[in-house]
Amino acid sequence: MASYKVLIKRSAEKELRLVPKIDLTRIVSKVQSLSIEPRPHGCEKLSGEEKYRIRQGDWRIVYSINDTHQTIEIVKVGHRREIYRI
Numbered sequence: 001m002a003s004y005k006v007l008i009k010r011s012a013e014k015e016l017r018l019v020p021k022i023d024l025t026r027i028v029s030k031v032q033s034l035s036i037e038p039r040p041h042g043c044e045k046l047s048g049e050e051k052y053r054i055r056q057g058d059w060r061i062v063y064s065i066n067d068t069h070q071t072i073e074i075v076k077v078g079h080r081r082e083i084y085r086i
Helices: 010-017 021-033
Strands: 005-008 052-056 059-066 071-079
Touching: 005 010, 005 021, 010 071, 021 052, 021 059
Parallel strands: 005 071
Antiparallel strands: 052 059, 059 071
16 A cells, blocks of 8 residues: 655644643644555545544644545644634
8 A cells, every 4th residue: 555645734734732741742743644544544535625634632733635646634633622613
């Protein structure tokens, strides 16, 4: 299985800076594992969008997958109480 390239939007990068260090290491390892398995067990497709969501503790990682270019783009990272608000 070919590995995917993980890209992080600038806005998601800024959101990662606000995550506590303890949770940040877990989130980074979860994001890195997406390059091997872009649709891991426990991921959910968001309704109405071509985006997926994975959980890491109280944090959520929203990303999109482009299978033709084999890229994953991290769109948003946030706490579970704030991530789905517009």
